[in-house]
Amino acid sequence: MGLVVNNDVAGAGVHALIVGVSDYLNLPDAGEPSSDETWKLNKLSSPALSAFKIFDFITTTGLRLPLKTVRLLLSPSPAEVQVEPRLANATPTRASRDAFSKLAGQWRKDASVNKDDMTFFYFAGHGTQRGSDDSVLMLDDFLTSAAPLNECFEMHNVKSGMAPTATRPDIARTQFYFIDACMDRNAKLRTFLNPTVPAVFGIELSEKDERAAPMVFSTVDGAIALGRSRKPSHFSQALTLAFARAAEEPDPVTGQWSVTAVTIKNALDYYYNKNKLGTLVTMGSLVGSPVIRYLAGPPDIDISVEVQPEALGLPCTIGVLDQDKIAVPGCNPGAKTKFDLTVKAGAYQVEVNAGRLTSNPFRSPLRLFNKPMLPPWTHNLTSLLRPPN
Structure with missing residues (x-):
């Protein structure tokens, strides 16, 4: 279910989990009135296309290490399928909360074998915040149950669940997280008393977290992400350009040009400023400057x-x-x-x-x-x- 790349790789490699949610089952179509019951939200027409653009890049151009596994969950809108027909059959299941939980568990299991592996996570869709470090991301069956956030997941829970522990001592130490979602505080949240989000992972104690695990958000706290109708989002467009170009100096020994978390952030800032998007990319959890890919020559x-x-x-x-x-x-x-x-x-x-x-x-x-x-x-x-x- 959702495992679209499964390569037999000797040595270190990449385990990717990519999610794009546009066709929310319980939200009105884009352009139609959205009520308080649906949190003033509508279906989208960019996230699945954006996620597929990222999937296309890492499977055709590649990252620093060879791909071992890629898990892909997409809920595309009809408009996106018209633009990119491959979306219709890109993944065998929709991006529901149940499907996400199962794939995330499999992703973590595969990433727990070799600490030299690298993980890659990308999410595009609706999101909100309950606090300054509490990003809640919505899956395609959002608002199916009576509990308001049952069909969501917390980014903090996912990242914390990927930490090295006594039961997962060899989990990948290099992890990249990219989140393309609104980070505003939805007014509907204020009508609930301490709404909870079901955990994807149980969080074990981690005595020494040595991960280099940058987390890059497409916008700042309290702001709205910048989707584009029937086109990949500005964030995914800028991110693929950064993967292709964002190297700033060659390695003094190998001569390879390194694309790192820091150079990606610099490239995203340039794109946002050049296009006058009116918001900023934010990055947290940076330890060191991990390399996501190398360029063969000057960018x-x-x-x-x-x-x-x-x-x-x-x-x-x-x-x-x-x-x-x-x-x-x-x-x-x-x-x-x-x-x-x-x-x-x-x-x-x-x-x-x-x-x-x-x-x-x-x-x-x-x-x-x-x-x-x-x-x-x-x-x-x-x-x-x-x-x-």
């Missing part, structure tokens, strides 16, 4: 270039050179004084040939780019120009 970096003033005189050509003074392929802005481009991480300089320059060409000092920069790389040439005719 792609998005940069913006601006040359001032606009009136540089004709003829005018502007370009970008690498550290060997070779023009960056595909960078042909012509006379544009402000433009965006993508380069490989490294050192670059701007070259300007313009009619009003007292001496051509102007070449800026080399600048190292090892991660995307939101402010433009600005060059003010006013003091180097002849007066206009």
Whole structure:
């Protein structure tokens, strides 16, 4: 049930659990009125597609270690199936509370064999908070029973249940958690006295928790996540870009470029700021900076270039050179004084040939780019120009 990848891997590997809930059984369709009885919530049309995008990435592009197991639970909306027909048969069961509990138990069991293994957890769907460290995530049969949170799970319970204990001394020590859900405090919660969430795991005492287990949330406490109708969410889009690009320096021994929890957070912050999403990614439980994958070479970096003033005189050509003074392929802005481009991480300089320059060409000092920069790389040439005719 839900085990979609089961590879025979010698040595360390990855155990993944990916959940995406859009088609909530007891919520009204998107766009329809939602009452207090349904917690002012509606069905969604992004989480299952978002989770499938993450699944696609880790199964086709890969992580630092080979995949051992992947468990996938999806409840897609009809709109998402239209966009991505593979969703219709991607998993044999819906993302119910019962199915989640069973798969989570199997996931933990598989991850308890080799401490050098790595776990990967991703959830997309509705969520809420009861306190500052109490994320409650809703599965597709939410509101089926009379107890309000019976068909939910607490993220804290799941993560605590993955700690090393006397009965699981060899559980994976590197664990990544990604949660794409609202973290606001739903007003309906205030009408209940201490509503409880059934535990997924019984929590055993852990004398020494040596895990590197970052937990990344798509938004801040008290805020709403940013889904997109019939498209992967901004968080899943930014996360896959981070997996592909978010390496900031090569390993001094191997030369490999490491994508770590910290560089992922930096890349997500850049994406959110660039797209003016109005919220922030949050990360907790970071111990060290665990590596999720390696890049074979320097990553792609998005940069913006601006040359001032606009009136540089004709003829005018502007370009970008690498550290060997070779023009960056595909960078042909012509006379544009402000433009965006993508380069490989490294050192670059701007070259300007313009009619009003007292001496051509102007070449800026080399600048190292090892991660995307939101402010433009600005060059003010006013003091180097002849007066206009």
